[in-house]
Amino acid sequence: MSSGIKDKVAILGMGCSRFGERWEEDPEDLILEAYRECITDAGIDKSQIGAAWLGTGMEGQGVGKSAIPLSIALRLPYIPVTRVENFCASGTEAFRGAVYAVAAGACDIALAVGVEKLKDTGYGGLPQSSRGTLNDMYFANLSAPGSFAQLASAYSAKHGVAQADLKHAMAQISVKSHDNALSNPKAHLHKKLDIDTVVSAPLVAAPLGLFDCCGVSDGAAAAIVTTPEIARALGKTDLVTVKALQLAVSNGLEAGHGSWDGAHVTTTRIAAARAYKEAGIREPRSEISLSEVHDCFSITELVTMEDLFLSDDGSAWRDVLNGDFNADGRIPCQIDGGLKCFGHPIGASGLRMLYEIYLQLLGRAGERQLGDPKAGLTHNLGGWPHQNVCSVSIIGRADA
Amino acid sequence: MASILAFGAYIPRFRLQRSIISAANAWVSKAPGALRKGSRSTANWDEDVVTMAVAAGQSALARQTVDEVWLASTTAPFVDRRNSGIVSGALGLNEETTASMDFGGSQCAATSALISALRTRNRRVLVAAAEKRRTKVASTAELTSGDGAAAFVVGDGDGLADVLATAQSTVDFVDHYRAADQAFDYVWEERWLRDEGYRKLVPKQVKQALGEAGVQPQEVSSFVFPAIGIGVAEMVAKALGIRADAVADSYFDDVGHCGVAQPLLMLAGVLEKAGEGDVIVVVGFGQGVDVIVLRVTARHAAHDLANSLPRQIERGIETGNYMRFLSHNRLLEQELGMRAELDLQTQPTVMYRNRQMLHAFVGGRCAKCGAIQFPKHAICVAPDCGAEDTQEDFRLAEMPGRLQSHTADLLTYSPDPPARYGMVNFRDGGCLMMDITDAQESEVEAGAAVRPVFRIKREDTRRGIKSYFWKVAPMVEPHGERT
Numbered sequence: 001m002s003s004g005i006k007d008k009v010a011i012l013g014m015g016c017s018r019f020g021e022r023w024e025e026d027p028e029d030l031i032l033e034a035y036r037e038c039i040t041d042a043g044i045d046k047s048q049i050g051a052a053w054l055g056t057g058m059e060g061q062g063v064g065k066s067a068i069p070l071s072i073a074l075r076l077p078y079i080p081v082t083r084v085e086n087f088c089a090s091g092t093e094a095f096r097g098a099v100y101a102v103a104a105g106a107c108d109i110a111l112a113v114g115v116e117k118l119k120d121t122g123y124g125g126l127p128q129s130s131r132g133t134l135n136d137m138y139f140a141n142l143s144a145p146g147s148f149a150q151l152a153s154a155y156s157a158k159h160g161v162a163q164a165d166l167k168h169a170m171a172q173i174s175v176k177s178h179d180n181a182l183s184n185p186k187a188h189l190h191k192k193l194d195i196d197t198v199v200s201a202p203l204v205a206a207p208l209g210l211f212d213c214c215g216v217s218d219g220a221a222a223a224i225v226t227t228p229e230i231a232r233a234l235g236k237t238d239l240v241t242v243k244a245l246q247l248a249v250s251n252g253l254e255a256g257h258g259s260w261d262g263a264h265v266t267t268t269r270i271a272a273a274r275a276y277k278e279a280g281i282r283e284p285r286s287e288i289s290l291s292e293v294h295d296c297f298s299i300t301e302l303v304t305m306e307d308l309f310l311s312d313d314g315s316a317w318r319d320v321l322n323g324d325f326n327a328d329g330r331i332p333c334q335i336d337g338g339l340k341c342f343g344h345p346i347g348a349s350g351l352r353m354l355y356e357i358y359l360q361l362l363g364r365a366g367e368r369q370l371g372d373p374k375a376g377l378t379h380n381l382g383g384w385p386h387q388n389v390c391s392v393s394i395i396g397r398a399d400a
Numbered sequence: 401m402a403s404i405l406a407f408g409a410y411i412p413r414f415r416l417q418r419s420i421i422s423a424a425n426a427w428v429s430k431a432p433g434a435l436r437k438g439s440r441s442t443a444n445w446d447e448d449v450v451t452m453a454v455a456a457g458q459s460a461l462a463r464q465t466v467d468e469v470w471l472a473s474t475t476a477p478f479v480d481r482r483n484s485g486i487v488s489g490a491l492g493l494n495e496e497t498t499a500s501m502d503f504g505g506s507q508c509a510a511t512s513a514l515i516s517a518l519r520t521r522n523r524r525v526l527v528a529a530a531e532k533r534r535t536k537v538a539s540t541a542e543l544t545s546g547d548g549a550a551a552f553v554v555g556d557g558d559g560l561a562d563v564l565a566t567a568q569s570t571v572d573f574v575d576h577y578r579a580a581d582q583a584f585d586y587v588w589e590e591r592w593l594r595d596e597g598y599r600k601l602v603p604k605q606v607k608q609a610l611g612e613a614g615v616q617p618q619e620v621s622s623f624v625f626p627a628i629g630i631g632v633a634e635m636v637a638k639a640l641g642i643r644a645d646a647v648a649d650s651y652f653d654d655v656g657h658c659g660v661a662q663p664l665l666m667l668a669g670v671l672e673k674a675g676e677g678d679v680i681v682v683v684g685f686g687q688g689v690d691v692i693v694l695r696v697t698a699r700h701a702a703h704d705l706a707n708s709l710p711r712q713i714e715r716g717i718e719t720g721n722y723m724r725f726l727s728h729n730r731l732l733e734q735e736l737g738m739r740a741e742l743d744l745q746t747q748p749t750v751m752y753r754n755r756q757m758l759h760a761f762v763g764g765r766c767a768k769c770g771a772i773q774f775p776k777h778a779i780c781v782a783p784d785c786g787a788e789d790t791q792e793d794f795r796l797a798e799m800p801g802r803l804q805s806h807t808a809d810l811l812t813y814s815p816d817p818p819a820r821y822g823m824v825n826f827r828d829g830g831c832l833m834m835d836i837t838d839a840q841e842s843e844v845e846a847g848a849a850v851r852p853v854f855r856i857k858r859e860d861t862r863r864g865i866k867s868y869f870w871k872v873a874p875m876v877e878p879h880g881e882r883t
Contacts, residue, residue: 121738123737123738123739125811128739128742128813129742130742130744133745133747133750134754136858137746137750137751137754137758137857137869138757138775138857138869140821140822140834140835141809141812141813141814141819141821141835142809142812142819142821142833143809143811143812143819145807145809145811146807146809146811146812146819146821147807149809150805150806150807151805153805153807153822154805154823157804157805157847203808203810204809204810204811205807205808205809205810205811205818206807206808206818251781252773252777252781253783255831255832255833256773256774256775256781256831256832257773257781257782257830257831258772258825258826258829258830258831260831262805262823384833386823386833
């Protein structure tokens with residue numbers, strides 16, 4: 001029986017670049033921007049880093065393959081550096097590698113960096129690339145919005161929610177994130193929206209319109225982790241520790257068996273249940289202070305509230321309209337603007353979410369600071385609802 | 401001689417009104433009134449001769465098997481790759497025992513193939529014919545042509561129609577031609593085709609065949625003559641002494657002339673309505689004349705009513721969109737967006753290893769728990785099973801299903817936006833996220849009934865290869881379900 005990761009590793013420092021259309025920067029510049037903030041926050045010297053992980057999803061449009069780009073960008077002193085890719089969970093995977101290395105005692109201090117440069121494609125939306133030789137021969141001609149849009153279609157059918165009502169709730173999700181991002185200077189999008197604008201926006205993949213889709217951004221984020229003992233020895237008093245790191249990966253059941261209803265994400269439920277258990281959380285609705293979830297599309301955030309057991313099945317659309325996940329709601333979600341407005345540089349996103357929770361837990365979130373949060377949850381969903389990787393992580397105050 | 405045992409016809413769902421084509425081109429050439437009426441069938445962007453032949457073949461076979469698959473066309477997608485072999489694979493026929501052959505080179509290809517099949521003993525042959533011609537903008541052929549396919553199962557035994565006689569001639573009469581390196585036909589004067597070709601060459605062969613059959617011209621119930629030109633078939637029938645009401649419907653009003661497939665398509669239409677004892681004369685014309693005289697037997701009613709030609713014509717959708725037609729036939733230098741630039745190779749190694757999956761749509765059924773799953777896998781996907789090496793081949797090509805979810809995607813590149821796709825739950829189990837084709841918006845909803853269709857998955861114009869896979873199309877009428 002594994003003892004889990006709870007409180008074995010502390011976050012020593014974090015950093016995050018400004019997200020957006022960073023026309024003037026190469027991905028290596030973005031890595032540096034996040035790293036400098038991170039190492040300053042950690043208060044250590046580069047020579048103290050024992051190992052590093054790089055998360056990036058679409059290396060063809062960015063830094064290229066392998067971990068070499070990170071080692072060069074930071075002139076790391078020939079330490080072990082590993083590149084990880086696991087769709088939109090890549091940033092969290094880098095973090096997981098670093099945390100596990102520290103927990104295993106393989107090194108005292110480890111670095112995780114996530115980066116993505118998505119705006120060198122010449123078009124909006126995610127870059128297109130091969131999905132594998134055989135997959136390309138039979139996968140439907142699906143895009144990210146088109147695959148997630150089907151959550152709405154199946155959700156309406158399963159729960160008997162009128163499509164217009166659902167679209168309205170989805171719009172509220174985007175409006176909330178746009179409101180939140182106004183107080184986040186690093187966010188990609190700073191624009192107040194109203195429901196009508198969201199509902200009447202041009203369609204991207206029915207029923208998702210333009211404002212149901214998250215920003216496609218350039219950006220990087222970083223974390224330095226160590227043991228709580230070393231952190232204290234380095235003079236840190238307010239410690240944020242890792243409470244749970246879980247990952248669930250589809251095995252073909254949702255995509256090929258016929259038993260999945262298409263209205264929820266199987267992996268999220270599995271990863272969330274495991275994460276709550278690992279963190280010792282019995283009542284997520286009262287014990288989770290805030291969440292940063294994978295709102296690649298508005299409907300994803302909506303069903304994720306149910307999949308994380310923060311809403312009852314078939315009720316998230318009502319809870320959303322009720323303001324439960326607004327900044328002043330019962331469990332604020334995307335207080336930094338989320339993927340929707342902070343932006344979604346794939347490999348950086350998982351670390352960006354952790355960055356926001358980390359700031360909130362330490363009371364360093366400025367204008368958007370929530371009152372006394374104890375623990376926060378991050379969630380990444382990579383792939384498509386019918387076949388994906390899902391990470392659920394929980395970090396919290398060491399004393400909580 | 402062998403008999404006709406079964407048949408099926410296929411007309412693509414989309415139509416383009418001739419008035420729209422002629423209006424677009426009136427500034428350069430005004431089409432005669434007769435050619436401005438009705439609609440022509442237009443294959444969807446993901447259809448070609450192979451896919452249309454598969455559709456007609458599925459209808460004809462209705463899960464029977466054959467020993468050989470013959471495909472007749474002048475517009476088959478490959479010049480050096482066995483097109484009939486792709487059809488055979490998609491029909492799920494046994495690779496190790498099925499022979500296949502391509503016929504082409506003339507508008508007689510289908511009738512010649514049918515005659516050869518009828519002369520073949522002890523073999524059951526599927527003769528499929530299909531045509532999808534690219535025609536020049538503002539040409540007459542653009543107005544008169546249609547896209548379509550038909551397929552006949554021929555073999556020994558009790559058939560729907562028996563052969564009374566055949567006749568064939570070879571004459572290098574060149575009313576039109578298409579050189580091997582040319583995209584389009586070169587066409588000579590229609591009046592010469594009518595007077596020196598149809599009116600002189602055809603009656604000679606028909607008389608010979610009727611004489612051999614011992615049938616008087618006035619006894620002919622149906623005269624299947626795929627002539628190009630209004631009133632030509634009637635003119636030739638009259639000269640032969642065949643009754644005017646025996647002239648078979650050419651489907652000009654709704655389909656157009658489907659080239660090599662035209663005589664077989666017309667014959668399918670005749671057989672759908674035929675009565676016992678009817679005498680049918682089928683003519684092929686192309687650098688010679690083919691004639692087949694058939695007598696309908698008492699078993700004529702056994703065919704695929706759900707997919708009868710009138711039903712397919714009824715289900716047609718008039719697009720009213722000439723630009724779309726030009727685009728799908730690659731007759732435009734068009735901005736497709738940067739997403740269309742994604743360059744994906746079609747690796748023959750991958751295609752070959754997975755040909756049962758990709759072309760025959762074979763998934764797996766676990767012998768232990770019965771779960772149907774796609775793709776077939778060494779380990780059962782059912783969570784409470786997980787048995788290893790228990791899966792048997794399970795073909796999904798004829799299995800209807802229902803849409804669990806769907807979308808209309810305007811972001812991803814599609815030659816026919818929006819790209820529609822959705823999660824299909826198959827009737828007997830298993831599911832797959834599939835492209836949806838031939839659909840109107842109103843037909844795509846959660847719970848909608850769909851059926852698999854063999855289509856072009858993607859076209860690599862740079863390397864000149866199409867790859868094929870199965871999509872789903874809406875089942876427009878519930879009684880169209882045939883499994």
